[in-house]
Amino acid sequence: MCLxxxxxxxxxxxxxxxxxxxxxxxDISLALLDDVQPGDYxxxxxxxxxxxxxxxxxxATLAAxxxxxxxxxxxxxxxxxxxEEAAG
Amino acid sequence: xxxVDAYRDPVLAKTLRAAIAEEATGRRYALMEFCGxxxxxxxxxxxxxxxxxxxxxxxxxxxxxxxxxxxRLDMAIELALxxxxxLATYGDMLRVPGSNGNSLLKAKAAGAxxxxxxxxxxxxxxxEKHPDRxxxxxxxxxxxxxxxxxxxLAHAKAxxxxxxxxxxxxxxxxxxxxxxMATDGTDGGIRIxxxxxxxxxxxxxxxxxxxxxxDKHRRPIVISGFEPIDVLExxxxxxxxxxxxxxxxxNGFSRAVRRDGNAKALALIDQVFGLRDSFEWRGLxxxxxxxxxxxxxxxxxxxxxxxxxxxxxxxxxKACECGDILRGVKRPSDCKVFxxxxxxxxxxxxxxxxxxxxxxxxxxxGRFRDVAATA
Ligand code: SF4
Numbered sequence: 001m002c003l004x005x006x007x008x009x010x011x012x013x014x015x016x017x018x019x020x021x022x023x024x025x026x027d028i029s030l031a032l033l034d035d036v037q038p039g040d041y042x043x044x045x046x047x048x049x050x051x052x053x054x055x056x057x058x059x060a061t062l063a064a065x066x067x068x069x070x071x072x073x074x075x076x077x078x079x080x081x082x083x084e085e086a087a088g
Numbered sequence: 089x090x091x092v093d094a095y096r097d098p099v100l101a102k103t104l105r106a107a108i109a110e111e112a113t114g115r116r117y118a119l120m121e122f123c124g125x126x127x128x129x130x131x132x133x134x135x136x137x138x139x140x141x142x143x144x145x146x147x148x149x150x151x152x153x154x155x156x157x158x159x160r161l162d163m164a165i166e167l168a169l170x171x172x173x174x175l176a177t178y179g180d181m182l183r184v185p186g187s188n189g190n191s192l193l194k195a196k197a198a199g200a201x202x203x204x205x206x207x208x209x210x211x212x213x214x215x216e217k218h219p220d221r222x223x224x225x226x227x228x229x230x231x232x233x234x235x236x237x238x239x240x241l242a243h244a245k246a247x248x249x250x251x252x253x254x255x256x257x258x259x260x261x262x263x264x265x266x267x268x269m270a271t272d273g274t275d276g277g278i279r280i281x282x283x284x285x286x287x288x289x290x291x292x293x294x295x296x297x298x299x300x301x302x303d304k305h306r307r308p309i310v311i312s313g314f315e316p317i318d319v320l321e322x323x324x325x326x327x328x329x330x331x332x333x334x335x336x337x338x339n340g341f342s343r344a345v346r347r348d349g350n351a352k353a354l355a356l357i358d359q360v361f362g363l364r365d366s367f368e369w370r371g372l373x374x375x376x377x378x379x380x381x382x383x384x385x386x387x388x389x390x391x392x393x394x395x396x397x398x399x400x401x402x403x404x405x406k407a408c409e410c411g412d413i414l415r416g417v418k419r420p421s422d423c424k425v426f427x428x429x430x431x432x433x434x435x436x437x438x439x440x441x442x443x444x445x446x447x448x449x450x451x452x453x454g455r456f457r458d459v460a461a462t463a
Contacts (some may be wrong), residue, residue: 004090004125004288004314005092006089006090006092006344008090010332022089028207029207029236029239030210030238031234032236032239032349032350032352032353032356033352034352037451041090041091043288043291043344045232045233045236045288046178046206046207046208046232046233046236046237047206047207047208047209047210047236048207048235048236050232050235050288050291050292050350050353051291051292051344051345051350053343053344054157054342054343054344055343057342058091058343060342061342061343065100065104065241065317065321066100068103068107069099069100069103072103072106072107073103085223
């Protein structure tokens, strides 16, 4: 029951958010977060958003991982830099 | 899928695998992933196969269903069988074996009104549909499920609901990590060199909550996300800290976790819950100040007080090794009944029930390899 994926917020009515989770739209509670906007990604647990994904931190993490990879080995011929943007 | 696919990149996994193999040399590294979500990810992606023989992953007790002792489950079953009561529970609890081969599922078959809910809001909705019945929410879990229970209690109090109570079994992660790190391997526990810390729990409590344990036991803790790249990177960070003799808390899940956690959720928890003096965990025994109870201001919503429930300690099934598995001393394949008498369809112990339980994760993703390797 602690397994969760980041869900994209599609719309907000009061404390209720409609999110897309693995291709399915569901309603969740946003009672535990402030400042959530449509388009944000949130970590959802038992029907509640617990945390908002910080896009800048996500980019920084992936940039550091890919930099370490490039330092360790030359990039493979058809590699895609970043990956995250393409995965949007 | 955004924020998922990028952390499953096989090229990154290869780089991390090589870096771990290069740096994890000259000693053994016993690393515990505390959280059952990580155990699940490790089994699902076969991450143990990517680690060098010097690194051992020890599966921890961070599975809410697994650590609840039989005595507490028996209390829920007893409650559910009382006339006029509707017991609302997360689905994972239904098949957990209680004493004498009992379970909530069997109680339901015997006529108890037990409803599976996906959120605390669904439990509250039942109070409106059934104003003449007492709805009890069977609250279990770590700091991820606690804030939703707190939200429901705050609503119930604000509305003055007379037919809603909570049977509170919420437990705390830091005291359990402290108890596990306190063992030196001679007292029936296992010595852990570093901890892969829970990602989702930390969205609520923050990385700061682990600093005391890391300091006290002089061993590193790295908070991790749940994708394979997250877990491999956390292992690498732990190996590096161990090699340098460091014992810091690092945030390997910074896209979701902040140092101070979720202030709004923590304030709600504080408003509704207080610490219990002690609480019994399956496998770990009684741990002081490791669980929550409703404060006096919420006494009217406390099922233990309203229904006069009393906890008795009940031993686990004789053949079941869940206790040792939750302490990291044994692996699922060490259990004689694993995969034969005990399967997810017919679990004898709690570790075989939810997908975060070590036995269930091994059964679903790796049992043939693991059994073959240890046979
Ligand atoms: S396989 Fe079943 S009986 Fe054995 S330890 Fe796991 S849950 Fe318990």
